[in-house]
Amino acid sequence: MPDILWGVSSDDFREPWFRLQPEQALTFEREAEKEIAPGHVLHGIALSATAKCEGCDDVVFRASDGTFAIIHLTWTLKPERPPWPQTTRRGSFIAVETAMDQHAH
Template identity: 40%
Template sequence: MYEEPWSDIKDYPDRHRAALEAELKAEIGGDHVLANRNFDIVAKREDQDDVLVLAEGKFYIIHLTWSGHTEPAPYPRTEAFASKEHLDAKLLEDVRWY
């Protein structure tokens, strides 16, 4: 489904997926758009510390800081997508520039 530089999170070992999720949960502060929301990591960008997240029907690309602790706003840096079409355009742009 995803093209380089993105990879489906299902292609990763369970422990790697769990580490990504734990780090994202650690970084999200109370004022972050994903605070107190259920989400799933669906893909990871191979050349950066970005993850693609689906939360309540909306997509977000989040750049992990790997600090291991809650980040102050505006971190972790997050890009929200108004529609699947906007996300697809971003992913295609990433493929072109990779």
């Protein structure tokens, strides 16, 4: 997935999604790493936090296998029991963008 699709501006995601700055992204990447236990679909896959919903704990990650995932972090600060944390996987940027557009509370 070329980085150019993700742009560089801060307003390229539609509300309620906002782009995470690198230091914010690190916080979510670390928490995801803690919560994702062996047996989870994303276990062992490196994740880059990209966007966060301002209305809930959903975070969009880009996975090292080229796919995308929206993960509802639980903030338990420890491994969850798979399939938690709740994860929506999408195979492309377009697909995850559609899922983000359909996101509702």
